Amino acid sequence: MLQWDLSPFSVTPAVCLLSRCVSRDVLSQEEIDSASSRLSPAFSSHLHEVEQRIRTQRQLDQLQLQTELLLTEKKNADVTHCFYLTRKFRMLQMFCGHLQDLLKDQSGLRQRLMRPLGRTNLPVQAHMHRFVVDLVKVLLDFIETLEEKLNSVRCSPSTGDHLAQLNSSLSQLLSHVSEVESLSDHVLQTKNHSA
Secondary structure, eight states: OOGGGSOTTOOOHHHHHHHHHHHTTSSOHHHHHHHHHSOOTTSOHHHHHHHHHHHHHHHHHHHHHHHHHHHHHHHTHHHHSHHHHHHHHHHHHHHHHHHHHHHHHOHHHHHHHHSOSTTSSOOOOGGGHHHHHHHHHHHHHHHHHHHHHHHHHHTGGGHHHHHHHHHHHHHHHHHHHHHHHHHHHHHHHHHHHHO
16 A cells, blocks of 8 residues: 555554554553654654644634634624623613603502512413303303493483383274274174174
8 A cells, every 4th residue: 555545534554553552541642642743754754744734724723713703703893892882881871760760750650560570360270261251251241231221220311201102102002902803893793794
């Protein structure tokens, strides 16, 4: 196997031997690294070239990471810069001062805001949902009948007029009934006479 035919990351028998030595604590990785950093005839020049490529790739990756960090810092500079933060902090302080002035004037608002938000509405247990639905129906019926009764109370001054109209209508109806009875009797008598 020729030295230049190997890919830079291929596993050679020498690498396998060195990795077994490191795993069994015969050699340490630092010893291997120090031996490879010195130009010794035990290691090939191809290995030195590969190591040099790896080092330059690491340096390049590190520089790219640093440039990305600088770019994100530049993008977010307006948010994290103390000039903008102090301006926002001043605006927030002015807003809080305004709210405190409002709360001094409005005692009801202050008491409402001091009341805890949680547990103001009691939850309905699952086995009670059916009863809550029935209760809502009963409440709606009650509201409808209450509205009808309120309307009748509002119309009570005109109730006397309505009763007078009802009495006159009843007397007219009774007179019509008596006329119909007399006519039906008359028809029956004529029918009996003719038969």
